[in-house]
Amino acid sequence: MKKKLKIFVAIYTLAMIGVFFFSWKITLLMLVFLFMGCFSCGILLCLNKVYLKTNHWKNQFLFTKNFISNNGYRDNLGRNLDIVNLGSNPALNGFFYEKVRGANWATGSQGFPMDFEILKYYHSYVKEGGYVLIPIMPFSSISNFLETCPQYWSDSYYMKFAKILDCEQVNKLPNFRKVLLKMRFPLVFNPKLAIFIFHDVPVDSNLLINEQTMQATELEYDAKKWIKSWKTEFCVKEYKDFWGEKFKPFFDSGVNMLSEMIDYCLYRNLKPVLVTIPMSSYLANEFTLEFRQKMIYDFVNAANKKNVRFLDYMFDDRFSNPELFNGSFFLNMNGRKIFTDQVARDLGIQDKL
């Protein structure tokens, strides 16, 4: 980028000098344009700096406090975690460790490839023999399909990981140069964001919500909305399409990646545990028995060649009460604590602090 800018300035200057011999008026005009351009760029860069301090920008990276990278470990002396979890939004909303030494390594939308990269970079914080929870959700098996849909796994998706991974890992992310530039100059890529400098949003406190904010009819609608959005995301019309030929390669690559993650943990004396996260009865009822078998249990059986523990809470009646959720899909803080406590109890590590 810097190189391109230098080349542009050099060519422009040469052009000005060249034009000067024919018409000083055009040269003057070019000079005015140059100054205006520099002035606009200066303003944009200043605004960019201010935007980076807004909640709208910072809300995207609230999860980073759960990750202590190479720069931070000398000031953060916590080590030997008993348990950590990877995973996507359901995991981010599913685990809250207060009675065990644990860390939630879910960042929001997060597929297996990024789960694996996070594990590779941070696993030394987990103690020898500690647990690594690998969440399996209804569409985990074919989530690699989203790599082919730039509208879902786009630059902003990878920006999150560029913030917390090692530079060598970041260099392997798709479009990493653009991703890094977007992180430094978001306003240059999307000037409309300037609005948030003047009308900022509050700090995102969704994770702190302690109660169900929807009523029965809203919950029904919310559950149907989730199903509809997944069908749109994966471009399918009916459930059976999810286990059709179109997704076979993605299912297979999901199986391989999960097996690889399990092996990675076992080789490093960590205990991988496959775990499904509860969903409210409203959403659970939307998934047919055939869907559950094909998309979750067949996937786990195919990937779990080493026969590691599989804790299945997805359709568990103990956690289907809508009051434990906020909406139909994500656990609220209260549900999160109860669920995490149960997982710790099932693993025999409750009250380890």
Add this chain to the structure above:
Amino acid sequence: MQKRILNNGIEIPSIMLGTSICDRQSLSRFGNHVSDKLLFKQMTDGVIYAVRNGVTGIDTGRDYNNEPILGKIFNDLFKNHIVKREELFITTKVGNGQQRFCDMEKELDISLKSLKLDYLDLWMLHWPLPDFYIDNWKQFCKIYKSGKVKAIGIANVRERHLLELEQADVEVMPQIIQVECHPFRTVGGLRKLCNEKNIQLEAYTANCAMLPFVRENAVLNELAKKYRKSLTQIIMRWHLQQGIIPIFSSNNPNHISENIDVFNFELTEDDMKRIFDLNIDYKYHPESVNCPGY
């Protein structure tokens, strides 16, 4: 100072002076901006003091960004006849960034040029970098056989890495490994394996960076009182008595003297065990954040 003998017959000092605290980039990363001039002065004073007081082992690494500074210091030491080259035992390491280029011969030449030396006493891979370290180690073996380095080793390994090297059928196994080891991380399995394979163990962060929980530890304080020594001296002695070479990092003359004044007392077997029992496998330097995929 006492010496130990490696499995290839090379002598190595029983205590080493580390220079990682003189990492220019790290210092600035943590807000301590030190000019080259000041850093050079601090390091020169520290190294010369240490050498004059009997420290002959000096440990650095390319990633500490101080090889050229040390080169100037060594040059001064030799030119002013403070010490002879053959009296020093100099270690440096190949960092991860350099390992990725897979040309160890070139990396050795760069280090030798920076350090102004014509051979190294010990040359190490700084990390067992996944996908690279086995091939690079094979290059290490060839270079070792050529005589440009007297001993080769790897830092930050676990048992599994040594076993992987064995399985890869390498010509020479490491003569030394260097890991984080202190009373709160006693690396029992690795120590046992090193004993079996006759590999010398070096300990970095040998006193666990004197973190608050180390300074306040009841057992260590009790032993310090009993032997009328400092906590650091108790820990250094504990390393020495089990045959581990501790590496301490300091430019401060008082600290240097304290760290090496450990040959005039002995911990009882019972006290050694009490220190071993402090183990909680505490890693001050979590490996994977220094070497992703570790």
